[in-house]
Amino acid sequence: MPDVYNKVTELDAAVAGQLADAMELRAKDPAQQAMLAAYLAGLDLPDNAAVVEIGCGTGAISRALAARPGVGEVTGVDPSPVFLDRARELSAGAANLSFRQGDGRDLPLPGASFDLAVMHTVLATCLTRPACSRRRSGCCARAARWRSSTATTTR
């Protein structure tokens, strides 16, 4: 059975809204928060680091990233306009956080423009690793900083 997150742009608004609720609920789970903290621990980011989250959903992880010391700005990217509306609503007032509609396989962002790229529970559910590898996503990380909750790769 295909993962529902694979077809986010085809979902009706009510279903997408329920998924948005579920994402926010999940982000509050202590086990999820511990997983995020574990794989972000020890990151050696430059001051004022630029971070991109690919597959940001409602932006729970982007908000956590934006609140980390040393992080200058966070850009969240997701294909779903419904999730992005929720992300913008929930991050209102956070000056260092913005969201863009886009696909992780063809990011609407210039290459080598971020210090850190994060994919949190995206590779397993939405994108196969070959389809959205660090190189295809192209992007992004200027240095060997790439964190994923399902795979951590280094250059």
Ligand SMILES: C[S@@+](CC[C@H](N)C(=O)[O-])C[C@H]1O[C@@H](n2cnc3c(N)ncnc32)[C@H](O)[C@@H]1O
């Ligand atoms: C399980 S949710 C995780 C959301 C967020 N990272 C979090 O942990 O709260 C998977 C996300 O991947 C997004 N997604 C699906 N296909 C995508 C694609 N082709 N490129 C980028 N993101 C995609 C979905 O819209 C959804 O927001």
